[in-house]
Structures are given as C-alpha cells and as structure tokens.
Amino acid sequence: MAPFVFANTLHFTLFASLLFRISTSSPIALGQDGPLPRAAGVFSVLGVASLGDPSVHPRLEVRELEKNTDQWNIYLLGLKRFQETGKDDRLSYYQIAGIHGRPYIAWDGVNQGSGDSGGGYCPHGANIFPTWHRPYLALFEELLYLNTRQVVSEFAPGPLRDKYSAALATFRMPYWDWAAVPPINEGSMPWSVQKPTVDVVFPNGTSGTIANPLFTYRLPAGADMGGPPFSIWPSTLRDPSSNEANAASRNDLVALELDQNRNNLQSRVYNVLAMQHDYTAVSNDLEPGDNFESVHDTIHNTVGSDGHMSFLAIASFDPIFWLHHTNVDRIFSIWQALNPNSYVTPMANPYATFTEPSNSVADINTPLAPFHHDASGKIWTSDGVRSTTTFGYTYPELVGFNSNDTSSLILKVNNLYGPNAGHQKRSTSSPSLVDRSTLDRRAVAGAPNFSGQRQYVTNIRVKKFSGIGSFNIYVFLGGQPGSDAKLWVNMASFVGVTGMLSQPMQSDNAKADVDAHGAVPLTAALEQKVRSGELESLEEGTVAEYLNRNLQWRIATMKGELIPTEETPGFQISVMWVPIQPAESASEFPKMLGDYQVLVAATDGLPGGFWKGDAVSSNGY
Structure with a gap:
C-alpha cells in the first residue's frame, strides 16, 4: 500500500456556523464578505x-x-x-x-x-x-x-x-x-x-x-x-x-x-x-x-x-x-x-487511483x-x-x-x-415538462415472472478504458436499428442498454487492457414474445434458434456515433441461461437451480458474438 501523508493530524474543529462568500444581495446571504477562520487539521467524517x-x-x-x-x-x-x-x-x-x-x-x-x-x-x-x-x-x-x-x-x-x-x-x-x-x-x-x-x-x-x-x-x-x-x-x-x-x-x-x-x-x-x-x-x-x-x-x-x-x-x-x-x-x-x-x-484492482498504483491489493x-x-x-x-x-x-x-x-x-x-411491482406513491411535483403520452412502457413492471422457469441474459465483455471514452451497448430483438442512435430507444425491438463509464484519454484512471462486463436481461422480453405468439416457448433450444435470427446489438459513443463491433476493443456478447425455481410467495425470491451456462447457439457465427469453440470462464460465462 502507498503511504499516506497528512498535512496535520489535529482534529478539525466543526464550527456551528459555516460562513461563506455569498453575494449580500441574496435573501439568503450571510451579510459577511469572507469565510470565518478555520482550525487547521484533518476533517473527521463522522456523519450527521x-x-x-x-x-x-x-x-x-x-x-x-x-x-x-x-x-x-x-x-x-x-x-x-x-x-x-x-x-x-x-x-x-x-x-x-x-x-x-x-x-x-x-x-x-x-x-x-x-x-x-x-x-x-x-x-x-x-x-x-x-x-x-x-x-x-x-x-x-x-x-x-x-x-x-x-x-x-x-x-x-x-x-x-x-x-x-x-x-x-x-x-x-x-x-x-x-x-x-x-x-x-x-x-x-x-x-x-x-x-x-x-x-x-x-x-x-x-x-x-x-x-x-x-x-x-x-x-x-x-x-x-x-x-x-x-x-x-x-x-x-x-x-x-x-x-x-x-x-x-x-x-x-x-x-x-x-x-x-x-x-x-x-x-x-x-x-x-x-x-x-x-x-x-x-x-x-x-x-x-x-x-x-x-x-x-x-x-x-x-x-x-x-x-x-x-x-x-x-x-x-x-x-x-x-x-x-x-x-x-x-x-x-x-x-x-x-x-x-x-x-x-x-483482490488486486487493475486501475490506479490518486493514492494507489495499479494492481494494488x-x-x-x-x-x-x-x-x-x-x-x-x-x-x-x-x-x-x-x-x-x-x-x-x-x-x-x-x-x-x-x-x-x-x-x-x-x-x-x-x-x-419484482414482476408485480407497482407505482411509487403519487408525487406532488409539478406537471410533466414533456409529453409522455407515448411512453406506456414506463408503467409496466420490467422484471420477469419466470413462467418458463428459465433466466436469460446477455453478458457483455469489453475493454472500457481503451481510449474511446464512455459508450453504450444497445440490445434489440428483431428490427433493424437505423443510423441515428438517439432513436434506438424508441424502437419496438429495443430491449435495453448498458453503459461503460470511461474517459476519452487513457491517462485518467485508465488501463486499456482490462475487461469490463455489463448485462442486458432478456427474460421479460422473451416472455412477452411467447405471450404474443412470436416465440413458441422458453425452452433453451427454441430460444437459441430465435435469438440467432433476431438478437442484434449496436455500440455508440456519447455523441450517438456508431462504433463498429470489430472496432470496439475486446468486445464480445454471449447469452447466458440458467434454470429457475419461481418464488412461491411474495416474500420469497426465485432461485437459480445451478450455475449460468453459455447458450452458444444464440450468438454462434454472429459478428462480436460468442462462437462455438470460444473459451468459457470458470464461473460459466
């Protein structure tokens, strides 16, 4: 561990009144032109x-x-x-x-x-x-x-x-x-x-x-x-x-x-x-x-x-x-x-901080x-x-x-x-700032009910500090996304987006050759496909065939610029699945019956997807 150097180890005295430089023209001004003198020493974080x-x-x-x-x-x-x-x-x-x-x-x-x-x-x-x-x-x-x-x-x-x-x-x-x-x-x-x-x-x-x-x-x-x-x-x-x-x-x-x-x-x-x-x-x-x-x-x-x-x-x-x-x-x-x-x-942490070098435990x-x-x-x-x-x-x-x-x-x-989640209590806030009349999905519970007794999720791997800055990965079921990334979330085929918070330069708390992971769950969307008749069942073979035809993804910068999959360092998307025992009451959670497995056929042959023969990690991903 890197040593810490302290300017002063005296206790920092908390004054009951904190006076700041604020314009005296404000009704909340303190009427003083400068801050009070403060005691030297460290500030002890003790909470309210x-x-x-x-x-x-x-x-x-x-x-x-x-x-x-x-x-x-x-x-x-x-x-x-x-x-x-x-x-x-x-x-x-x-x-x-x-x-x-x-x-x-x-x-x-x-x-x-x-x-x-x-x-x-x-x-x-x-x-x-x-x-x-x-x-x-x-x-x-x-x-x-x-x-x-x-x-x-x-x-x-x-x-x-x-x-x-x-x-x-x-x-x-x-x-x-x-x-x-x-x-x-x-x-x-x-x-x-x-x-x-x-x-x-x-x-x-x-x-x-x-x-x-x-x-x-x-x-x-x-x-x-x-x-x-x-x-x-x-x-x-x-x-x-x-x-x-x-x-x-x-x-x-x-x-x-x-x-x-x-x-x-x-x-x-x-x-x-x-x-x-x-x-x-x-x-x-x-x-x-x-x-x-x-x-x-x-x-x-x-x-x-x-x-x-x-x-x-x-x-x-x-x-x-x-x-x-x-x-x-x-x-x-x-x-x-x-x-x-x-x-x-x-655990060894790959990224440096202000006080710690990279790979510090x-x-x-x-x-x-x-x-x-x-x-x-x-x-x-x-x-x-x-x-x-x-x-x-x-x-x-x-x-x-x-x-x-x-x-x-x-x-x-x-x-x-959960799958039967309801609205929060009505707010007393001001009325809508924008017309949300078309946003019916906001009021619908997003968690699956596991009617098919299976959980499906995309696992996304990418090197997020590769120098391209922050970016998003969007996942779709059917429908060809256009060139304008700002419109993707409005598509009927849109399932979800996961973000990678980063920096455009490798000098800011960054290390290029490190994998980061995110996920976009698929189960609720697949359950809806079964209800609509587009998907026959949630049996893994049926789902794999459907996903290989319909699963799509796009990667975009914060400016909405498309990043080709092959130009996204370390990118790979896989579909994971695991049998689920649904909850029997509202005071229970569903249970995973075993570990996640890669549904190889879902992405095999797709650019950026997990292919047959690719290595599987020790925890099944």
Whole structure:
C-alpha cells in the first residue's frame, strides 16, 4: 500500500456556523464578505449523527422528500449555499466534488501515492467501489447538513424558525430511485431536477424564486474541467445541445431514454438483489455477469449523454450525481442486509487511483482515502463503514429490519422491483415538462415472472478504458436499428442498454487492457414474445434458434456515433441461461437451480458474438 501523508493530524474543529462568500444581495446571504477562520487539521467524517441528534434517520427518495415542504425548502437553500462556497475552501462543493476526479489535487492532506498512481481518489473497477462511496456520501451529507443548519439559524426566532428546526432534526440527503416504477403520470426522472428555477421561502420570511441547485452547478472561475467543451461551459450540462458556451441541457431527451430503459434497469436491480450472493462479483465490473458498477455506469451515461455525468473525471460536479450515488448506496445496503456474510475480500484492482498504483491489493482494512476517521489521521476502512448507521442514516426499506427474518425485506424488494411491482406513491411535483403520452412502457413492471422457469441474459465483455471514452451497448430483438442512435430507444425491438463509464484519454484512471462486463436481461422480453405468439416457448433450444435470427446489438459513443463491433476493443456478447425455481410467495425470491451456462447457439457465427469453440470462464460465462 502507498503511504499516506497528512498535512496535520489535529482534529478539525466543526464550527456551528459555516460562513461563506455569498453575494449580500441574496435573501439568503450571510451579510459577511469572507469565510470565518478555520482550525487547521484533518476533517473527521463522522456523519450527521455527530452534529446533534444521534438518532438514525432514513434517507428518502427525492420525490418523497419533496412532499415534506419544510425539509424540501431548507434542502434547496442549504444545497445552494453549499454550491456557492469559494472553490479554494476545502469544504466547498467544488473541492468535495473534486475528490472523485478532477482537479486531481490532494484533499485534506492525503497526498498522491507512489508508482503510477493518478486520476482521482475514486476506485473504479475495484472491490471497494461500493464501500469507498459510503464515507464520500457521508462527507457530502455532513457538509450539506451544516449548510442547511446555518440557513435555519438565519430565520428570526419564532414559529417559522421552529418549524424549520423541527424539519432539520430528521433531515438526510435524498436518493433518486431510477429503477422502480415511477409515480402515476411521471417518468423515471423527477421533475425537481429538470426545472431551471424553484420557489423557496427565504430566512427573511419572504418567498421567491432561485436558480434550482438540482438542475445544474454553476462552475466557479478557474474550475479545472480539462479541455473544451467542458472548459468553456459555465455550468454542468446533461445531453448538451452543442459544444458552444451557450449550450443548454436537454433533460427532456435524458428523461425519454430513462423511461425507455427503465424496465431493463428494474430487471437488473432485481436480478442482483434476488439472485446474486457474492460480494466480489457484484461490487465491480471486472467479473462476468451483472453488478452494481455496471448498472451505475448506465445511469451516468444516460444522464450525461456527452455532458458532465458521462465523463468519469468530472461527473461528480453535476448535482444529480449525489442523488444517483445515494441510490447506489441504498441498493448496496439492501443487498448487504440480504447477504450479511459476504463482504470485502482481498483482490488486486487493475486501475490506479490518486493514492494507489495499479494492481494494488485491497482488502477489508484498506484505507478509503481521503476520508479521515478521527483526529489521529486514521482513514476509514471497509470494515469501519460496513453499517450505514455508523454515519447516522438508513433507508426506508431497512427501517425496523430484523436480520433474523429477511422475508419482510424480500417482500419490499418484490414490491419495488419484482414482476408485480407497482407505482411509487403519487408525487406532488409539478406537471410533466414533456409529453409522455407515448411512453406506456414506463408503467409496466420490467422484471420477469419466470413462467418458463428459465433466466436469460446477455453478458457483455469489453475493454472500457481503451481510449474511446464512455459508450453504450444497445440490445434489440428483431428490427433493424437505423443510423441515428438517439432513436434506438424508441424502437419496438429495443430491449435495453448498458453503459461503460470511461474517459476519452487513457491517462485518467485508465488501463486499456482490462475487461469490463455489463448485462442486458432478456427474460421479460422473451416472455412477452411467447405471450404474443412470436416465440413458441422458453425452452433453451427454441430460444437459441430465435435469438440467432433476431438478437442484434449496436455500440455508440456519447455523441450517438456508431462504433463498429470489430472496432470496439475486446468486445464480445454471449447469452447466458440458467434454470429457475419461481418464488412461491411474495416474500420469497426465485432461485437459480445451478450455475449460468453459455447458450452458444444464440450468438454462434454472429459478428462480436460468442462462437462455438470460444473459451468459457470458470464461473460459466
């Protein structure tokens, strides 16, 4: 392990009031022209529970939090204050976001390691990918809470301050569930992240409109975003309209693709939670099969679509990054509760980070740099962050969870992501920003019911850090995809897309000759083909023959440019199948009867497919 160098091992004193440089013309300004002096030393990441109320409270889905108008108001004001902190402050939004990737500088005294260490602190393609993000999110939540608490303190004593103080007591940052069936008359992408402005109540008691801090983050002067176009865009963008400085986000197109791919995401989340039980396999994308990281990549690419979220080094500056990663942590937390005996085991991780060279072995005691545990300079480890309650939070599905009885949790997972999943509760958000009348698939459960007692899934292997940047793999059953990748998700033959979050240059946390894996489940789509009479049965021979005639795939860059299969380094797609014992009740999961097997005949002879005679890995892929 590379040594850590600390600027100072004194405990960092948390001031009750964090004062930042904010324009005094704003109703939420502090009326001071500079930050308070701060104590030198490391910042101990202790979570919100360390700041007052030690109780554990759940992080809520963003649409649920919005229903609590008091918490929603102080959340928006607190996030805005956080974002407006000067970039040279180590507790600024800019520097906290910069821990993940750019600007590639030391944070809190944890200096760059030896060897070929480089890029940001975040370990991608690593067994500590889920655990590293836990203290990272706790740090963000702690600073968000402190900013929010300062906002509340500026309300005049009286009923208004009292109600916002009560709201603050249980406040935790929200998550965005992009896989569950959305509320009626809504799509997967919440309206609250698509609106340029929002209405709030200011500490002076007046109401007004502010720039929505969930819509974009306005980058400070001198922000290191790399080269153009990111260096000329003044704010974070999603699916940018151009490479010019006046480019706009096209959230409507992002929302459309999220809706069209939601069934696939639901099925993927369900498969990971219900039928995968090995931590190493699900924690990263190095092993064949589906995993947290690949699902996570798909959201990054869909939301970014050549904007900030689809570039690994700068994704964390988009405010939606925090909603997305909080949901990844939530899914990981649910998986942990269902699989308490599987956790981090030693593994060599091929990619370098800011503190570790490539091929460093990480285990349960590996420091999750740069997050300090205490005043001595000790760094959090995976062993220390195993429970979310360490940082004072949980998730709605885990409130009251009894580890001796998982049936109630299984029921909740089935209700959210299983074959009979229903809508989330109706949101109180604003009406639709775009016409979604044609998107009937958004309201349909995406998980299969395993009526054919078989599971089918495409396994996709590719070298994602080969220098071409982030890209997507789209899967179809029948229908010839055209040349415009932006239209593929609207095709009746579209099954799903999986993303590979990467960098266009091999210098950013990259290593070209490493395989990454993703998946697109096929079972639900094949069940629909049986119901329509297009497919006779789900017997593997029948399915193999059908897929060899109808299964198609396309690969595209974030700009929508087609990448020929033969020009995609290391690309191969295979179809896996396994017998399934369907669940007998709503409080049970379906069970795999054996290991996955390659359905060779499904892709034999197809360009980029698994052919007869190709090597099969030890785990059947």
